[in-house]
Amino acid sequence: MTNELLSARNITRRFRGLTALDQVSVSLSRGAVHAVIGTNGAGKSTLVSVLAGELAPDEGSIFLHQQEVTTWPQPRRARAGLGRSYQRTTIFPSLTVHENCRLAAQARQQHFWNWAAPAGKCRYSTDAAQHALELAGLKDDASHIAGLLSHGRKRQLEIAMSLATAPTVLLLDEPLAGMGSEETDRMLALLSSLKTQHAILLVEHDMDAVFRIADEITVMVNGRVIAHGDPQSIRDNPEVQTAYLGEGE
Numbered sequence: 001m002t003n004e005l006l007s008a009r010n011i012t013r014r015f016r017g018l019t020a021l022d023q024v025s026v027s028l029s030r031g032a033v034h035a036v037i038g039t040n041g042a043g044k045s046t047l048v049s050v051l052a053g054e055l056a057p058d059e060g061s062i063f064l065h066q067q068e069v070t071t072w073p074q075p076r077r078a079r080a081g082l083g084r085s086y087q088r089t090t091i092f093p094s095l096t097v098h099e100n101c102r103l104a105a106q107a108r109q110q111h112f113w114n115w116a117a118p119a120g121k122c123r124y125s126t127d128a129a130q131h132a133l134e135l136a137g138l139k140d141d142a143s144h145i146a147g148l149l150s151h152g153r154k155r156q157l158e159i160a161m162s163l164a165t166a167p168t169v170l171l172l173d174e175p176l177a178g179m180g181s182e183e184t185d186r187m188l189a190l191l192s193s194l195k196t197q198h199a200i201l202l203v204e205h206d207m208d209a210v211f212r213i214a215d216e217i218t219v220m221v222n223g224r225v226i227a228h229g230d231p232q233s234i235r236d237n238p239e240v241q242t243a244y245l246g247e248g249e
Contacts, residue, residue, distance in 0.1 A: 003029040004066075005199040006051065006082070006169045011060035013043075013050055020046040021057070022223040028169055028199035033191060035202045035210045038220035039243075044203045045087065047220075048171050051201070052084045053077040064169070083167030085158045087174045093147025097138055097157055100146050101129035105164040128164050136160035137190060152183030156190065169199045176206050188213050211235070219243075 007027040013020050021043045028034050036044050049055040051062060053074035062070045069077055092100050105128035133139050136156050141149065146157060155175050162170060172191075176184055184206065191200060191213055204210050210217065210231075217234045219227040227237045234240055 003031060003199075005030055005064070006201075007063045008047075008051060009061045009063075011047070011050055011057045011062070013046055013055060014058050020223050021050065023060075024220070024223070024225055025060075026051075026201070026218055026225075028201050030168070030197070030199050031195055032215040033195050033200045033202055033213050035204060035214035035217045036220060037204065037207070037210060037217060041222070042220040043223040044220060045173055046223075048084065048173050048201070048203055052082060052171055078165060078167075081166070081168040082171070083162030083165055083169065084171035085155075085162055085173060085175055087177065089154050089158065091146045091154055091157050091161070093145070095146055096142065097144050097146050097149070097160075098129055098133065098142040100157060101132045101160050101164040102126060104161040105129050105132070105166075107165070125164075128166065132160045132164035135163050135194065137186070150183070152179050152186060155179070155183075155187065159190065159194075163194075167198065169201075170194065171201045173203045174205065175202070176204055176209055184209055 004027050009025050011021050011024045024043070024047060026034065026036070036047065038044050046055065050057050053072055057070065061068055064077060064080055064082060069080065092103065102125045105125040106122060133142055136159050138153065138156055138160055141153065146154065149157065159172070159175065176187055179187065188209060191202070194200065202214065214231055216228070216230055218225055219234060219240050221243050226243060227234060227240045
């Protein structure tokens with residue numbers, strides 16, 4: 001597929017005697033939100049960490065833009081277009097919203113030879129930060145202190161920080177956690193707007209939100225994929241109903 005930006009094939013990851021991922025395969029394409037769901041301990045966050053390069057797989061292969069990146073560390077994957085967010089907020093609370101994004105952009109394109117110049121004068125990082133804030137719907141909050149934002153705005157800022165690194169693939173680990181209905185609606189609208197130019201992997205427990213936004217869903221149980229398909233096929237899958245959705249006999 002020409003739109004396929006990231007793929008993982010037969011990924012296995014073990015922690016001593018525990019197999020956290022067992023022959024897991026996923027693919028992410030531009031223009032689609034691919035949700036990964038499962039109960040606690042299913043391996044979802046481990047999968048994100050392996051895809052991002054923070055954990056190495058024991059078996060399997062990972063391809064980014066058709067190039068194998070299985071052995072690449074996280075910083076190299078980030079520079080190649082892989083962005084991610086975390087379950088816990090990772091912003092710099094004492095800095096402004098714009099400064100958070102500028103630092104993220106600066107981390108992607110560092111100028112060690114120009115160490116004497118003020119970082120705030122870097123045109124690249126300043127422009128990248130401004131563009132990211134516009135994409136994330138935070139342009140009017142640029143001068144606000146990040147730590148004073150609402151919970152939902154902080155999660156938007158985390159995505160903006162990822163966008164400031166110019167990714168083509170976004171790995172989002174529970175971006176809706178702790179949100180109310182209005183904040184959830186705003187985040188889903190943001191993801192819908194971003195997917196036109198990005199491939200998005202969404203790990204999420206809010207099933208109503210998942211079925212509203214996802215184009216395809218992968219269901220994991222105990223480190224294995226038990227189902228994959230469009231939202232309706234996942235709703236209708238008896239194994240998923242029994243193992244995860246709490247339906248069936």
